Amino acid sequence: MTVPSLLLAVEAAEPDLAGGSSVPILLLVLALGGFAVAYLLVGPGKRKGPKRYGDIPLAQRPYHSDAELEGPGLERAMSWGVAFAVFASLFLPLYWLIEPGRINDRVDEFYAQDVASGRAQYQNACASCHGVNLEGGSAPHPDASIETAWPVPALNNIVARYRDSAVVDDVREHIILTLRYGRSGTPMQAFSVGSGGALSDNQLEAITAYILSVQTGELPEAQAFVGQSRDTLFANNCARCHGENAEGYVGPQLINVFERYGWVPGDDESLEQAKAAVKQAIVNGRIVPGQAPMPSFALELTDDAIDRIVDHLASIQQTGGPAFAQIGGDPVPADDAGTDADAGTED
Numbered sequence: 001m002t003v004p005s006l007l008l009a010v011e012a013a014e015p016d017l018a019g020g021s022s023v024p025i026l027l028l029v030l031a032l033g034g035f036a037v038a039y040l041l042v043g044p045g046k047r048k049g050p051k052r053y054g055d056i057p058l059a060q061r062p063y064h065s066d067a068e069l070e071g072p073g074l075e076r077a078m079s080w081g082v083a084f085a086v087f088a089s090l091f092l093p094l095y096w097l098i099e100p101g102r103i104n105d106r107v108d109e110f111y112a113q114d115v116a117s118g119r120a121q122y123q124n125a126c127a128s129c130h131g132v133n134l135e136g137g138s139a140p141h142p143d144a145s146i147e148t149a150w151p152v153p154a155l156n157n158i159v160a161r162y163r164d165s166a167v168v169d170d171v172r173e174h175i176i177l178t179l180r181y182g183r184s185g186t187p188m189q190a191f192s193v194g195s196g197g198a199l200s201d202n203q204l205e206a207i208t209a210y211i212l213s214v215q216t217g218e219l220p221e222a223q224a225f226v227g228q229s230r231d232t233l234f235a236n237n238c239a240r241c242h243g244e245n246a247e248g249y250v251g252p253q254l255i256n257v258f259e260r261y262g263w264v265p266g267d268d269e270s271l272e273q274a275k276a277a278v279k280q281a282i283v284n285g286r287i288v289p290g291q292a293p294m295p296s297f298a299l300e301l302t303d304d305a306i307d308r309i310v311d312h313l314a315s316i317q318q319t320g321g322p323a324f325a326q327i328g329g330d331p332v333p334a335d336d337a338g339t340d341a342d343a344g345t346e347d
């Protein structure tokens with residue numbers, strides 16, 4: 001195989017080589033060329049023996065004398081040995097010192113490239129909802145008949161927001177999964193090619209690297225919404241997922257959620273337990289892979305505001321609904337209406 005046809009074969013097997021990294025091929029060609037020149041200059045047939053043995057075949061010529069082998073010959077061999085030992089003892093430590101730095105520089109370089117391309121992708125695909133500076137915003141409700149906008153979370157504090165999360169341990173993975181699968185039922189669509197989006201896994205990684213590179217670490221302050229009625233609190237924070245009347249939408253219906261947590265009408269102890277379980281869901285949130293998660297409200301609402309929302313739920317509780325939370329609407333039968341866990345408390 002000639003050198004050009006070898007090159008063609010290599011390029012065909014590895015198309016990338018044709019573009020960016022032709023350096024290895026160049027080195028290969030240079031090395032082969034060097035060997036060819038050396039072969040022509042000092043190869044077999046070109047070697048000339050010392051004049052005095054000119055007529056004796058190479059293999060039969062006498063070797064050096066003992067005196068030469070044990071004197072200058074030995075010294076020469078040992079000098080070469082010392083020279084190689086010195087070289088190795090300098091080269092290996094130097095290599096050991098320099099190589100990690102070189103690798104780190106390359107890693108930094110790749111990272112900087114990722115962040116730069118991630119920024120561009122972000123401005124293209126995400127900034128309209130999450131804000132040019134990742135500060136968050138709002139998007140229209142996917143159900144066109146509902147006018148209330150859907151809040152879009154800020155992403156410049158996502159690491160801090162999930163630092164103490166009970167449901168997310170790896171923010172990076174949380175971001176990638178959210179991007180890959182989206183959150184069905186919410187304005188957050190899926191972006192990965194596999195889920196019908198337009199972005200490759202590499203692009204999702206780059207966007208994530210960009211998001212993680214611009215974290216402010218600042219947390220929002222929990223709002224008390226003093227003076228807002230518990231019904232309004234529910235409407236503003238929960239209705240977009242659980243429905244205006246808690247009938248269920250991307251989250252389960254909450255009309256008999258107390259019953260699901262063991263509430264028996266008339267039994268105060270079971271009422272307190274159910275309230276505590278519901279409150280825990282609101283405070284911690286829950287992750288539902290591939291779905292809209294139940295967000296944690298611990299950073300958004302004060303404890304008191306959350307209590308008032310639990311009271312709102314108590315005021316609309318009925319029995320006889322499904323025994324398990326079902327994503328999407330599943331209203332309780334009408335004839336069970338009227339059992340009120342909150343009898344007597346007015347809003």
Ligand code: HEC
Binds near residue numbers: 128152179293
């Ligand atoms: C049409 C508006 C819209 C666009 C475009 C959009 N998002 Fe979202 N995104 C949302 C909404 C709304 C949510 C919150 C959904 C919810 O309530 O669960 C969200 C949630 C997220 C979350 C989870 C945040 C958290 O606190 O858990 C991440 C991460 C995210 N988006 C990243 C992105 C990235 C990156 C892009 C661009 C590739 C993008 N989004 C494009 C609207 C959008």
Ligand code: HEC
Binds near residue numbers: 238240242287295325
């Ligand atoms: C982004 C959508 C979303 C928002 C906003 C939201 N939830 Fe949820 N919620 C869900 C989803 C989805 C689930 C189901 C989680 C699961 O199955 O683990 C859920 C589950 C729950 C549960 C547990 C239900 C059960 O049967 O276990 C309660 C209680 C709850 N939400 C209350 C609330 C309240 C109160 C608010 C407002 C402060 C709220 N949610 C806001 C999506 C949401």
